[in-house]
Every structure is written in C-alpha cells, then in structure tokens.
Amino acid sequence: MIHAEGPLLTIDVSDRTTRTEDVDDVLESFVGGRGVATKLAHDRIPFDADPLGPENSLFFSTGPLQMSRMSFTGRMNCTGLSPLTGGLLSSNAGGFLSRNFTGAGNAVVEITGRSDELLAIHVTDDGVEFEEVPELDGATVSETGDVMAERHGLGDDQLAVAGPAGENAVRFAAIVTTEHRAFGRGGLGAVLGSKGVKCVSFDGDAAPDVDIDAISMDIHREAATDDDNPMKAAGTTSVTEYANHVGALPTRYFSELEFEGAADIGGDAVGDKKYKKGTCSQCAFACKLPTRDEETGLETEGPEYETVMSFGSNAGVDDVVSVMKSNDLCDDLGMDTISCGDAVSAYLAAEDEFGNSDLIHELVEKIAYREGVGDLLAEGVARAHDELGVEDWTVKGLEFAAHDGRHLNGQGLAFATSNRGADHMYAEFYSKEYPLVGKDEAVDPEGLDGKPPLVAEKENHNAILDSGVVCKFSRDFLTEERLEKLLDADYDDLQAIGARVVELERHFNNRRGFDRADDALPYDLPNFESALDEYYEVRGWNDDGTVPESRISGGSDAASADD
Known part of the structure; x- marks a missing residue:
C-alpha cells in the first residue's frame, strides 16, 4: 500500500525542544493525513486532557498524494482535541501549504506544550527555529503574513496562523493559511493560540519520493478540461x-x-x-x-x-x-x-x-x-x-453546516453520527440526496430506510480521502478503481482502514464521556432511533454508541469485522 513517508517531528514549545521518531508502522497502517494523525493523537493525548492545556497536541500531516502532481491534492490535515466539542477532531485545509510542509521532510509535525512567550516556529529541512514575536500579539492573519514576508521572505502559502481569535481562545477559532484557506472547524486555532504560538512556517526541499500511479495525470487532465x-x-x-x-x-x-x-x-x-x-x-x-x-x-x-x-x-x-x-x-x-x-x-x-x-x-x-x-x-x-x-442548534457542540437534514434525512443521520459533530463533510451524505452524484448512487432524501450502512460507508470512504489526502470534490473523477491504483490497495482494505480511523475517534470520545446521548439532533426524523441502532450494528459498536474495548485492543482488523 502507498503511504506517506517521513518521520514524526515533535515540537515541545514549553522548553523549546524537538525530537524526531520513526512512525513507519503507523504510516503503513493508516496511509497518512487524518488516519495517521488520529492514531497518534489517540495514543499520545491523555483522554482527560484540557483542550486548551499544554497536554493537548496538534498534529499537522499530509498523505502520499501530496507527492503527486494530481489535481485535488492541494490539501492537508490537522488533528487535535477540540475546545468547542471536547472531542478528538480533524480539520482539513486547502491552498498551497501542503507542498511546503512536505518540503520540510516530515510526514507529521506534532506541536505540544505551552510557551510563556508568543512564538513563531519555523520548520525547515534543516531543523526548527523558535522566534519570539511579542510584537505580533493581537495581529491579524494578514498583518502576521506581512511581518513574516518582510522579516524572512516567507509567503502566506508557507504559514499556518492563529489570528486574534486563536490567541483569545475563541472556541471556534481557525488556523489560517494562504490568507483565506482554513483548518476551520472545531477551534484548532484556539489550541494553537493556547500554546503561545502565533504561526508555524514550513519550507525546504526534502520532499520524499513516493511512487504514484500514472493515472494521476489522467485525473489532472480531466479536471482541467471539465468546463x-x-x-x-x-x-x-x-x-x-x-x-x-x-x-x-x-x-x-x-x-x-x-x-x-x-x-x-x-x-x-x-x-x-x-x-x-x-x-x-x-x-x-x-x-x-x-x-x-x-x-x-x-x-x-x-x-x-x-x-x-x-x-x-x-x-x-x-x-x-x-x-x-x-x-x-x-x-x-x-x-x-x-x-x-x-x-x-x-x-x-x-x-x-x-x-x-x-x-x-x-x-x-x-x-x-x-x-x-x-x-x-x-x-x-x-x-x-x-x-x-x-x-441549541449544534451536535456534540459543533454548529450546523448547511444541507439541512430536515429535508435531506440521511444527511441528518450523518450529522448525528459524525464524531466531529454537525459537519457536512464527515460523511458528505447530502451528495447522494440532492443528488450531486449519478443515478446509480443517488437515494431518495426522504426517510432513513437503508441509509445507515450507506452513511457508515461514506464515513469510511471520506476518512481514506482525508488520509490520502484528497479533496472531496474529486468525486466525479476519483473512482474506487482509481483510488485502488493510486494507493496500491484493494478498496475493501481501504474501507477497513477508514472504519478504523472512525472507530479510534469514537473510542477517544467515548473515553471522554461521549455516548449515544450525544448522537442526537434538535429535530425529529422518522425512525431515527432504529436507524441509530442499525448504524451501531453495522459498526459493531455497543447499543449505547460506545466502542467495545476489545475492538481497540484487538488491533487494526477489529474495525472491519462488520463493515
């Protein structure tokens, strides 16, 4: 299976130390991006951590497809404990940061601890530099970019920035890159700000060599010509x-x-x-x-x-x-x-x-x-x-996106089951119900009959796209067969990895007190409770929405048993 390459770089801003370690086993098992970051976060962040405390960590990560020139791969992942939901959460940003990140030579960068002084962190293929920037206290994203450009020649596409909202612990603060692209949902900008970090930059020429199937250029050509x-x-x-x-x-x-x-x-x-x-x-x-x-x-x-x-x-x-x-x-x-x-x-x-x-x-x-x-x-x-x-129009504390589940009932179920909360991209089920897909994939928006297995399948699929890392708008171009070729893996095996990612998120949140009561909506859907039962059954989870401990201790095969 094709997977991301490179070490885990851990940056502890409390004492301004760094270390690298081999995480090849995690990369091989979870592809990259969200999958790898979820596994690392699950194992390294204490279950009782304060989201705004030094024990929380942020994991920036890319996937193997950032080594390609394929369209829909200009994205990357960030994972941490959300100050908005209180659960483990991954957010995904586009722009141009991902290629600069890979140029620094790491598969994953972890930021942990807390600095007493406001810092800019510069990650390159030569190492890490800590720069005290008290003058940037309260600076906007654009002001921060201007200073970094003048002082270091850094472009906005090399920066991940916490704006004033992040410094002030706004619970839905974003981490912004390329001026207008954001790791938006769940407040990870507040996590970065709580660590006393104003911005992180990435630069270098040490991108690993990953062998990507030539089909990537077919996808690139089709994306260019689909006018x-x-x-x-x-x-x-x-x-x-x-x-x-x-x-x-x-x-x-x-x-x-x-x-x-x-x-x-x-x-x-x-x-x-x-x-x-x-x-x-x-x-x-x-x-x-x-x-x-x-x-x-x-x-x-x-x-x-x-x-x-x-x-x-x-x-x-x-x-x-x-x-x-x-x-x-x-x-x-x-x-x-x-x-x-x-x-x-x-x-x-x-x-x-x-x-x-x-x-x-x-x-x-x-x-x-x-x-x-x-x-x-x-x-x-x-x-x-x-x-x-x-x-209270939220699920698990996360405010609702559009594509309303009162009309698109399967999307309503997907809002409820999402480990992130009311996020439309976790399962992206609305695409089947408008529909924005072909007739063979479309479903009637009314009712929940037959939809729980489809919701789980979409959640798993999107977890793999987020691990790849691939934009969701590739849906018209990146078929299951093409995804198999790009990642050199059987699609069923990829689905099992996606299920494992979803299950690790759920287990982490269970350990923080989340259960069935949190898979709830502020409106009624027909047969919602029975659909939730079916969803848990498909997943192999308990009736109360928790993951059996045996499935976590049982290794990577456990999540695929009922998928």
Whole structure:
C-alpha cells in the first residue's frame, strides 16, 4: 500500500525542544493525513486532557498524494482535541501549504506544550527555529503574513496562523493559511493560540519520493478540461438556489428552510463578483472564488456555500457584499465562518435583528477580541444558547453546516453520527440526496430506510480521502478503481482502514464521556432511533454508541469485522 513517508517531528514549545521518531508502522497502517494523525493523537493525548492545556497536541500531516502532481491534492490535515466539542477532531485545509510542509521532510509535525512567550516556529529541512514575536500579539492573519514576508521572505502559502481569535481562545477559532484557506472547524486555532504560538512556517526541499500511479495525470487532465462543471464558475455556491428550491437552506437561525433572498447571495451573485480563477496547489479544477466588489473595494476569496448560509440566509442577509465582508473578517481574524455565522445568527434571533449587516460585522470583531457580548458568543452556541434564550442548534457542540437534514434525512443521520459533530463533510451524505452524484448512487432524501450502512460507508470512504489526502470534490473523477491504483490497495482494505480511523475517534470520545446521548439532533426524523441502532450494528459498536474495548485492543482488523 502507498503511504506517506517521513518521520514524526515533535515540537515541545514549553522548553523549546524537538525530537524526531520513526512512525513507519503507523504510516503503513493508516496511509497518512487524518488516519495517521488520529492514531497518534489517540495514543499520545491523555483522554482527560484540557483542550486548551499544554497536554493537548496538534498534529499537522499530509498523505502520499501530496507527492503527486494530481489535481485535488492541494490539501492537508490537522488533528487535535477540540475546545468547542471536547472531542478528538480533524480539520482539513486547502491552498498551497501542503507542498511546503512536505518540503520540510516530515510526514507529521506534532506541536505540544505551552510557551510563556508568543512564538513563531519555523520548520525547515534543516531543523526548527523558535522566534519570539511579542510584537505580533493581537495581529491579524494578514498583518502576521506581512511581518513574516518582510522579516524572512516567507509567503502566506508557507504559514499556518492563529489570528486574534486563536490567541483569545475563541472556541471556534481557525488556523489560517494562504490568507483565506482554513483548518476551520472545531477551534484548532484556539489550541494553537493556547500554546503561545502565533504561526508555524514550513519550507525546504526534502520532499520524499513516493511512487504514484500514472493515472494521476489522467485525473489532472480531466479536471482541467471539465468546463461544464458548475463548481468551476461559482464553487460550492452553485448549489445555493437548488438547496433553497428543495427546502434545505437553513434560514433565520434554522427557523425556516427557504430564503426569499437566495438568488441575491447564491451562485450567480457570487460569480458576478469573481474576477479571476483561483485554485489550490497543483489543482487544475480551479473551483476557488477570488471576489471583488468594485464599489467598496472589498477584495477577498469566497464566500463558499456554507458561508452564504451562515452569514446570509441564516442571518437574514440578502446582500452578497455583506456576506463577502463577513467572510473576509473571519479569515483575517481567524475564525470558522460556519460556527461564527451561526453564533451571530443566534444572537440576531434573540434580539430580533435579522438582516442587520452593520451589527453582524460588529459582532464578528467583538467575538474575535471577546469584547462585550462577543465574549459569550465566542463560547459557541452550545454554551451560549441558554443565556440568549434560543435553541441549541449544534451536535456534540459543533454548529450546523448547511444541507439541512430536515429535508435531506440521511444527511441528518450523518450529522448525528459524525464524531466531529454537525459537519457536512464527515460523511458528505447530502451528495447522494440532492443528488450531486449519478443515478446509480443517488437515494431518495426522504426517510432513513437503508441509509445507515450507506452513511457508515461514506464515513469510511471520506476518512481514506482525508488520509490520502484528497479533496472531496474529486468525486466525479476519483473512482474506487482509481483510488485502488493510486494507493496500491484493494478498496475493501481501504474501507477497513477508514472504519478504523472512525472507530479510534469514537473510542477517544467515548473515553471522554461521549455516548449515544450525544448522537442526537434538535429535530425529529422518522425512525431515527432504529436507524441509530442499525448504524451501531453495522459498526459493531455497543447499543449505547460506545466502542467495545476489545475492538481497540484487538488491533487494526477489529474495525472491519462488520463493515
């Protein structure tokens, strides 16, 4: 099986020491990316660790496909204990960081401990340098990038940055790279900030040699020539009007499922603001959205569909420039646009202020600096909803993404079972229910009959893509057969590895107190409890949503027994 190459580099910022160790056995068993980082985090982070304490670790990792020139591989993984959910969580960022990361010669970089001084950490193929940067206290992502460029000649594509939100322990703070790409969900930016680390840079020419099948160039060519795909013109916002039409677009803090202003913030509206092509490293698909508003001079990247939901329909805003500004503020301050937008929308619901763009932008800044009511909203919806007097629209403490499960019932089940919480990309089941896939893979969005095994299968598949590491938008190009060739492994074996990754996440969270009660939704779905029973049975888990200890101690084959 093809897998990532290189050592684990551990950086302890408490005493500014480093060490490398061979993790070939983990790489061989878990491919790379999310799989390897999950295994290392499961074994190295104490089950009772404080997410914002020195005993928590962040694991940056890439997979074997970052050694290729294939489209859809300009991504990498970051894993740690989430301060938002309290569980083990992996987040995935695009851009150009991954190739610079591999150039430094490591398969995984672990950051642990806590520094008393604010640090920039520079990782190269020659070693690690610690730089004290007290002058960057409170600096935005762009300000940090400017300083690193002037001082060291580093580009934004070489940096992973904690903005002011990360320094201020906003529970949904992101780690931002390439200015507008983010390890967004779950608050890993707050973990980096809690360690006294402002940014980490990666540079070098020591990328390992990994033999990737020639089929990667076929995929690259097809991605370059597929000009009819709506994703190329408007990115993920291309689904906005359709989601609205079928009643799957959360609106006014989840009180409605259709938004009368969807066309004003959707694919065409964002496409009209796009002024050039944008992409990730080595990707010919170019689905990113560099946007500009000539009247105000605002220039940013995006918004993508999830931000159109969280700062648009869910906030009652039908002005695409307002959504662009919310998106840009979150990027520069270092916050997840989904969680931040949902938290802001919760406040708007409480104050009957839907559509107030000036207030929205004010709240985003207050959250990042924990000023006034921003201090409450920075805790996230699950911790703030009682005081606000609104419903708790989260799963496991993670705010909801779009693609509403009240219409897309299988996606609703997938939100509940996801170890990350209400994250749409964990199983990405909505693609089957709109559908965004061929007729042979599509399912009726109504009901849960027959869907639990499909949800588990999608979770496993996506765990492998996240270990590869491959963008989910490769779904039209990367067939099971092609994935087998690229990773030189039987697809059933890959599915078993994916199941093992999901199971390790679940086991870690079980040890922190998570069980069936956390696989819950704030709305009813038909036969939900029986579907949950079936899902656990497929997984080989206990009825209470916990993993039998024998499956963890039994080794890598245990997770595949019932898959």
